[in-house]
Amino acid sequence: MTITDTPIRLPIPPLPRGFRVAAVHAGIKRNASREDVTLVASDLPATAAGVYTTNLVYAAPVAYDRSLTPGRNFRGVAINSGNANACTGARGLDDARAMAAAAGKLIGAAADEVLVLSTGIIGEFLPLEKITRGLEQAAARLAVDDDAVVTAARGMMTTDTRPKLAGSTFAADGTAYTLFGMAKGAAMIGPRLATMLGVVLTDAAIEPADAERLLREAAETSFNCVSVDGHMSTNDTVLLLANGAAGGGTLHGAGLAAFGRSLSAACETLAREMADDGEGATHVMRIEVTGCATRDEARQVARTIADSPLVKTAVHGADPNWGRIVSAAGYSGVRFDPTQVRLRLNGTLLFQAGAPVPFDADAVSASIKAARETLIELELGSGPGAIRFYSSDLTAEYVHLNADYHT
């Protein structure tokens, strides 16, 4: 495959120093042009942290990774798509460990120095032979170029239409660092860490506890603020690996804060990409809720709006239907005074003081039609709690994809 086959937003971000990646088609997915095994290798031992699904029914790779992070001395991540290794009991956990061991053997690491990610069909055992062979082929191709990066991100994809990449640089005490992220997710995207996989790599050196804390904070305002269908997966995982290859020593203080900002920005980019690539989506909804008592309350209001099929279909139909938005806020469970509410759609004021205001419905409808992103701004009062939340609209194509294809 060549990267020109892949619809992707340029530029492709560079890998941080000391990381190499590769992906191959190992035969898990039926379509031979789709990569399904990705290997991420770190030349140096890396700090790793993870955030995971809160679904009670969680998959074997989640159990495996959660038992190991946060920690030091990680050397890589083995990833497969096409099979989630979920609802597979004790054998599933053995298989996750075997997959980590197989990858570790190829890069000179122990099983517990490699993390694993799986996504795809639920309830079937991992095809370990195919995965092991795929990892062998991938290990032979580990590279740092754009083609390797895009292929690696494609190897995580299921129904995604494009790989999701983010990158940034930051500096601390005269050292320049690179941060890179890749993710997948287009459905079973729920509001509290969704059916998604994400891998964030940096060449900074970070203490495990700091990595864990900053990854959690970044997820709070990114992966926990995105929804396609509100259905939380069994496999959601975001991993952060920090290998220190840039030199400059372990980050603390202002350097650590700079890393945290870079991490949050990359996570938000990846989260927005998931909503944008939501199954069948024709619009990405950016929902800005302000004036709540707390950020959690703002998120709860935003999530209720984001998950309302009536709001999602209204956006799809370019209908400036303030009633659906305001009434969704009203049943979110968050207390507010309806007479203090103010709603703007794509910048136009539609509702305030408990009643609609006159507006040019045709113009607002045209603005929805004209852009991929629809902006919903809802002020609920004067409190400090605010959130930005991304969601997709609901289309007949989403229904076709999920009714007509078995997963």
Next chain:
Amino acid sequence: MTITDTPIRLPIPPLPRGFRVAAVHAGIKRNASREDVTLVASDLPATAAGVYTTNLVYAAPVAYDRSLTPGRNFRGVAINSGNANACTGARGLDDARAMAAAAGKLIGAAADEVLVLSTGIIGEFLPLEKITRGLEQAAARLAVDDDAVVTAARGMMTTDTRPKLAGSTFAADGTAYTLFGMAKGAAMIGPRLATMLGVVLTDAAIEPADAERLLREAAETSFNCVSVDGHMSTNDTVLLLANGAAGGGTLHGAGLAAFGRSLSAACETLAREMADDGEGATHVMRIEVTGCATRDEARQVARTIADSPLVKTAVHGADPNWGRIVSAAGYSGVRFDPTQVRLRLNGTLLFQAGAPVPFDADAVSASIKAARETLIELELGSGPGAIRFYSSDLTAEYVHLNADYHT
């Protein structure tokens, strides 16, 4: 109109003694063949109770009725469709009272002896002249025959494809009583008393406090156990009127319990009808959750399954996708032990002890295709908490209805 035009499940239940109904087209709906004003009159003063939306953004008729119920001496209900009188501020409340006063004048009652229900477009003022004229015409046609009953139920409808009726009889101390219910609702049907209107009439005599308590209990296992799209409306209301026209004295003890059972059965029938008539629905899902600690926990699990677009589309596609059902339960927020879970779909065991069991997927798929109702039975453990919940599947037609038509 003649009742043969109307798809309806026969037999049409009779009105309790002492109640008369009528409906007319008053020009609120554009289509002149659609009734939009309904009048319910009680010849005797009736006890009335109500349950209402818990949406913070509630409509004027909700505010008006809630201020009056529970109580005695009610003489009727004035209902309009096509305009919800929601988000209409102080004028909306004045309009609700004026509508009650207009109806009261026609049947010899004060404004506060008449309750009002409105459903339809949000954010526009009631067309009071049209409604008053419609009430006058309806008052002249009040009747008890099947045609009047079906027309009255049609006068509440918005996107419903058919009127929703329920009826039963019960006896206490040698007196025979009749109970009658009519309701509307096909979208904005949320899980905690949904966008729906319901009116239940009985010729029994009931104390206001008993009427209130039993109506709440009945709603808990009927209207609070139904979902089309999880979006809670601003106007949800169920009213119960009990006029004592059957004689036999005020019900207590065993007689009151018999009434309560009759009331619950009628409410469940109406609630199921709403899910069955869900916008675009091709299936009604009956979700039976058992083995929880409490009924509320069982309802929370059932609601999460009912509202998952992935479960809804799987049922639409006749896909026995146990993974979507089990994983929805897993993110419901209710604690359970996944190894104790047992799932049946249309009677076939699909999942137990934390893993899928072998089953004939083609046969189960065929059973989904063959019937309007799909039965999902989920055992989560050995607790006493159980619930029955109704929902509709999600189809492209739902998307078309809500994206392409403005409400």
